[in-house]
Amino acid sequence: MLVASVVTVVAFLAWLTVARLPWFTGVVLVALTLVAVASITLAAVQPRATVEARLLLFLGVAVTLLVAGEMQRRRLAESGDDDRAGRRWPYRIAVGLALFVALGCIPAAAWDFNDDGFVPSVQELGPLPDGLAVRSAGGYSECGTGRCAVAYPLVGRADESADQVARRMWDHLVSVGWPAPDGGRSCRPAGWLLDTRETCVEISAAEDGARLTLEGGRPYPRFADAGS
Secondary structure, three states: OHHHHHHHHHHHHHHHOOOOOHHHHHHHHHHHHHHHHHHHHHHHHOOOOHHHHHHHHHHHHHHHHHHHHHHHHHHHHHOOOOOOOOOOHHHHHHHHHHHHHHHHHHHHHHHHHOOOOOOOOHHHHOOOOOOOEEOHHHOEEEEOOOEEEEEEEEEOOOOOOHHHHHHHHHHHHHHOOOOOOOOOEEEEEOOOOOOOOEEEEEEEEEOOEEEEEEEEEOOHHHHHHHHO
């Protein structure tokens, strides 16, 4: 929300340097505000769409400024006024930077970080039910090509076996939206459209207790192809 607000304010200030029609300036402000609201709404409705929300913000700002500049130029040309809209450097810099970030930086960053692993947060698991806890103090992490993993001891009630703890944890994860486990593992997308990485949970049970492993990075098919 902070990024959207700052970008919108900077874009509007850049527009003020070329604004020649007072009533049209109000239209531009409304349009920029709608772009910011659309970006914030997308991020709120689809929490995994952080990258796409930023792309919508910067691309929307650039298009709004470009269209507004052209519309003002045409209206002033019709009245025979000497139009200088779009020729002042703050306006040009704002449009150029917005286009550069939207069409250059964001897609390039998405392409780059899709090859990088990441350590998922235990917050991915949602609020744990009573009697279940992840001992983060006993966790350890490691990263390989395209994936990172972190493992934690998973503890339950004193009278529960490791298998019972694991089963109860899977029931909780499925109830908060994780796919049903397949072979002791469950994976879901970490991003939305541009971020193609995934987050995986694996739970194992042994004599010394249950253990939960979180992995983040490239999906397994792509990961396997890269290693072959």
